[in-house]
Amino acid sequence: MVATLKASQKGLEIIDIKRRRRGWTKCANIWANTANISQTTLKRFWRRIPIRQENFVAICEAVKIDNWEEIVDSSYVVTPRKDNSDTSELYTKPYFDEALSRIEFVRENLLDLEVDAIVVPTNTSLGFGGEISRQITERLGFEFYAKLPRQPKLSLGEVLVTDANSLSARYLFLTPIDDSVNATLTSVSSGITAALTKAESLDDVRTIAFPSVGTGVAGLNPVNLAPKVLKIVASHLERGSQLEKVIFAFVQESAYQAC
Secondary structure, X not given: OOOEEEEOHHHHHHHHHHHHHOOOOOOOHHHHHHHOOOHHHHHHHHOOOXXXXXXXXXXXXXXXXXXXXXXXXXXXXXXXXXXXXXHHHHOOOOHHHHHHOOXXXXXXXXXXXXXXXXXXXXXXXXXXXXXXXXXXXXXXXXXXXXOHHHOOOOOOOOOEEEEOOOOOOOEEEEEEEEOOOOOOHHHHHHHHHHHHHHHHOOOOOOEEEEOOOOOOOOOOOHHHHHHHHHHHHHHHHHOOOOOOEEEEEOOOHHHHHHO
């Protein structure tokens, strides 16, 4: 996991003086290029949205801030744990509350969501089935699936990232949740963890949406699955994440109510 930081209001005032002296706008291309970040990341910095520590430091150093720590909002510092301690520690304030604030449950069509990445459950051979597969075929055409057999077989815990084409999202994360056998709580958990990890590796992914993974064709009981999934996601966010929002979109009322 990555450490994330956000600027304090006082810190922004200091940064603002420094960038004015250089004749830069708040989202100047030259600033983004000097810091080797995207303009989107720079905008998030100014909006006091948590960003990766290395990006935060680079933004400060680009305008010659001698001590970047004076820019940090000390009331919000999320650092990754250095061990695999019992995640029951997660359910304490303020970390759990902050993590939960970034998780959202909606009764909406997954493919209509305006997010950076949409997670599409599959198997290790990139075989598809169910309602999400049908809708992707309708919207993107069979050509989308025709390209997939050329991809190497995935393993559980891997994710194939593709362009979302005409959908509102930026990417589709094709995420195996089974390997030629029925999905299990373990394999679904592995898939969700893999998708979250992949999101952290892409600088332009700040929002990600999941379907009710494992409760469709896989047939897992949402009442048993939902608490485990929530704990995985909240634990991931609590340990330090660039993700601002994790959305779960539901079609089935039973799965929605289970959360």
